[in-house]
Amino acid sequence: MWSSKDIYYISDSTGILVESLGQALTCQFPEISFNEETIPFIQTVNDAQKALERIMAQSVGLRPVIFSTIMDPEVRKVLDRPEVEFFDGFAFLLDRLEVCLEAKALRTPGFTHHLNNDKMDKRVEAIHYCLDHDDGTNPKEYDEADLIILGVSRAGKTPVSVYLATQMGIKSANFPLTSEYLGLYSLPEHIINNRKRAIGLTSAPEVLHQMREKRYAGSTYAKLSTCRDEVQQAQQIFLNYNIPYISSSGKSIEEIATQICQEMGISRNK
Amino acid sequence: MWSSKDIYYISDSTGILVESLGQALTCQFPEISFNEETIPFIQTVNDAQKALERIMAQSVGLRPVIFSTIMDPEVRKVLDRPEVEFFDGFAFLLDRLEVCLEAKALRTPGFTHHLNNDKMDKRVEAIHYCLDHDDGTNPKEYDEADLIILGVSRAGKTPVSVYLATQMGIKSANFPLTSEYLGLYSLPEHIINNRKRAIGLTSAPEVLHQMREKRYAGSTYAKLSTCRDEVQQAQQIFLNYNIPYISSSGKSIEEIATQICQEMGISRNK
Numbered sequence: 001m002w003s004s005k006d007i008y009y010i011s012d013s014t015g016i017l018v019e020s021l022g023q024a025l026t027c028q029f030p031e032i033s034f035n036e037e038t039i040p041f042i043q044t045v046n047d048a049q050k051a052l053e054r055i056m057a058q059s060v061g062l063r064p065v066i067f068s069t070i071m072d073p074e075v076r077k078v079l080d081r082p083e084v085e086f087f088d089g090f091a092f093l094l095d096r097l098e099v100c101l102e103a104k105a106l107r108t109p110g111f112t113h114h115l116n117n118d119k120m121d122k123r124v125e126a127i128h129y130c131l132d133h134d135d136g137t138n139p140k141e142y143d144e145a146d147l148i149i150l151g152v153s154r155a156g157k158t159p160v161s162v163y164l165a166t167q168m169g170i171k172s173a174n175f176p177l178t179s180e181y182l183g184l185y186s187l188p189e190h191i192i193n194n195r196k197r198a199i200g201l202t203s204a205p206e207v208l209h210q211m212r213e214k215r216y217a218g219s220t221y222a223k224l225s226t227c228r229d230e231v232q233q234a235q236q237i238f239l240n241y242n243i244p245y246i247s248s249s250g251k252s253i254e255e256i257a258t259q260i261c262q263e264m265g266i267s268r269n270k
Numbered sequence: 271m272w273s274s275k276d277i278y279y280i281s282d283s284t285g286i287l288v289e290s291l292g293q294a295l296t297c298q299f300p301e302i303s304f305n306e307e308t309i310p311f312i313q314t315v316n317d318a319q320k321a322l323e324r325i326m327a328q329s330v331g332l333r334p335v336i337f338s339t340i341m342d343p344e345v346r347k348v349l350d351r352p353e354v355e356f357f358d359g360f361a362f363l364l365d366r367l368e369v370c371l372e373a374k375a376l377r378t379p380g381f382t383h384h385l386n387n388d389k390m391d392k393r394v395e396a397i398h399y400c401l402d403h404d405d406g407t408n409p410k411e412y413d414e415a416d417l418i419i420l421g422v423s424r425a426g427k428t429p430v431s432v433y434l435a436t437q438m439g440i441k442s443a444n445f446p447l448t449s450e451y452l453g454l455y456s457l458p459e460h461i462i463n464n465r466k467r468a469i470g471l472t473s474a475p476e477v478l479h480q481m482r483e484k485r486y487a488g489s490t491y492a493k494l495s496t497c498r499d500e501v502q503q504a505q506q507i508f509l510n511y512n513i514p515y516i517s518s519s520g521k522s523i524e525e526i527a528t529q530i531c532q533e534m535g536i537s538r539n540k
Contacts, residue, residue: 028375105298
């Protein structure tokens with residue numbers, strides 16, 4: 001077994017996909033330490049030659065791994081050399097897909113060029129909406145939201161809202177359940193009127209306590225007992241108003257966002 | 271050739287990777303219209319059986335395509351049926367990677383579970399920093415920024431800042447070049463002091479004009495001549511202060527973010 005390995009993610013576009021693909025695979029080998037580098041925008045034979053020179057200079061004699069999602073066979077050929085372990089992320093899948101669809105693939109670089117403008121405009125609009133409606137701002141405009149995330153401070157509302165907007169073009173507002181609502185087990189009118197689009201985010205009190213301690217160590221706000229009370233009160237509010245809720249503890253931003261879409265029946269492929 | 275095809279992205283985790291992988295491939299067949307659905311969190315044989323039932327009910331007789339990144343062979347086997355076109359996004363790559371690394375893969379579900387907490391904390395912190403330093407807010411705290419994005423209104427600063435923070439954990443501030451700076455070809459002190467971490471975002475005047483018309487149709491702000499002047503003045507400022515700049519026109523958020531990292535020598539694998 002190799003104890004460490006140099007690995008390069010090479011793409012004719014941004015490299016975001018090939019990097020995710022490679023990392024999904026390398027994380028299956030936790031005992032090996034990987035030295036990763038992403039090389040994006042390799043679109044010509046000349047680009048590929050330069051990339052190969054750099055790789056060989058850095059990883060000479062180490063049989064580096066190259067993961068590639070380059071579409072052009074001529075460009076790809078430059079990198080598929082006996083001195084490296086070359087992995088084509090697409091080849092096998094694309095060939096089979098051509099057979100199954102009874103059609104020829106374009107084999108042109110750059111997935112992102114195929115993103116249509118409407119989809120991009122929708123994401124930009126969602127990001128601006130999300131920032132303008134973060135942390136309880138402009139609640140009168142909640143009619144326009146696709147989603148309203150409710151939760152106590154530091155339950156993860158903002159990161160999840162931002163992710164939903166950035167990646168999926170979902171106009172997501174978020175609203176903090178502060179003491180004025182928690183103590184009365186109530187919600188403001190703008191949320192009650194839009195509660196069909198509201199979802200609660202909760203958290204284990206211990207996790208919340210740790211998060212808050214990082215911000216305001218030793219404060220009443222950060223105390224475990226405060227966190228316990230707030231989480232209990234927030235959950236009671238969700239139950240009272242029949243608002244579904246999920247826990248953010250131990251989950252990544254991606255996992256929480258995906259669960260929210262599932263719970264609310266929001267398709268991210270539209 | 272099929273004119274349309276039902277395609278399902280199935281994952282034991284969020285499904286974000288398998289969806290990106292599938293879409294990178296399907297976009298190579300622009301003449302075929304794909305009906306896409308993502309089914310995340312398929313972790314048990316029972317989950318897979320339910321997913322298959324749903325797929326067969328929706329796509330009976332249509333030979334739907336299933337793209338999968340499910341790690342567990344038992345779970346995967348349920349979906350790999352003669353009635354569907356089953357594509358395993360990992361199999362071939364993972365088998366070869368085991369040979370090349372001389373090690374056995376874990377084959378446990380959920381890439382995101384392998385994300386370490388430090389990386390997640392860094393992203394959450396970057397998102398909060400980004401929101402607190404959007405559109406010129408809190409410039410006195412620019413010392414803490416990894417990156418400061420400068421540009422005229424609607425050049426794309428906010429979406430790109432948010433993307434850099436959310437996906438890459440980069441603390442990115444953004445600052446609007448408004449008339450008070452453009453007219454004098456100058457920058458405020460907080461940016462001059464941090465100009466090594468500043469990058470300019472520019473745009474074709476025609477594109478800017480269209481973007482602004484959507485917001486404030488018929489205004490002086492949106493006029494093509496205003497856009498031309500502002501873009502020219504902004505570029506002159508970047509040149510005067512030796513700040514690199516790139517154009518956002520015709521590019522996706524991902525492409526702009528990737529180019530910024532390249533230009534500024536920021537590694538996204540750290």
